[in-house]
Amino acid sequence: QVQLVESGGGLVQAGGSLRLACAASGRTFSFYAMGWFRQAPGKERELVAAISNSGRSTTYADSVKGRFTISRDNAKNTVYLQMNSLKPEDTAVYYCATPDARYIMPNRGNDYDYWGQGTQVTVSS
Numbered sequence: 707q708v709q710l711v712e713s714g715g716g717l718v719q720a721g722g723s724l725r726l727a728c729a730a731s732g733r734t735f736s737f738y739a740m741g742w743f744r745q746a747p748g749k750e751r752e753l754v755a756a757i758s759n760s761g762r763s764t765t766y767a768d769s770v771k772g773r774f775t776i777s778r779d780n781a782k783n784t785v786y787l788q789m790n791s792l793k794p795e796d797t798a799v800y801y802c803a804t805p806d807a808r809y810i811m812p813n814r815g816n817d818y819d820y821w822g823q824g825t826q827v828t829v830s831s
Contacts, residue, residue, distance in 0.1 A: 710822035711822055712728045712801065712825040720792060738759050738804050739756060739805060740803070741803045743801045745799050756812070756813065775787070775788040787802075794829045800825050803821045804819070
């Protein structure tokens with residue numbers, strides 16, 4: 707079965723950086739898009755960034771454009787989220803996810819079928 711394991715969360719001061727990683731297993735990684743989502747207390751889950759199976763296409767939430775970068779290493783079955791210039795409003799649990807279908811890159815959380823356990827990111831002011 708598909709398994710996703712996130713790492714790299716933690717506590718950082720505003721303006722700092724963190725790099726999240728999500729290691730995938732259970733199927734051929736390079737066939738599937740990957741997404742990073744986040745959910746803050748009392749707020750809805752939101753798509754932060756997504757990347758196509760090849761890595762050639764990416765999409766970002768407006769709130770993170772220019773600060774976050776999603777990338778993937780298909781040889782290592784891993785997707786990354788580099789987060790720079792972090793703000794307190796970036797505080798949330800961050801999840802990686804992947805759809806069941808090959809090649810598509812959904813923009814909605816409901817179209818993602820497999821999820822990691824989440825990693826906490828806390829940005830202090």
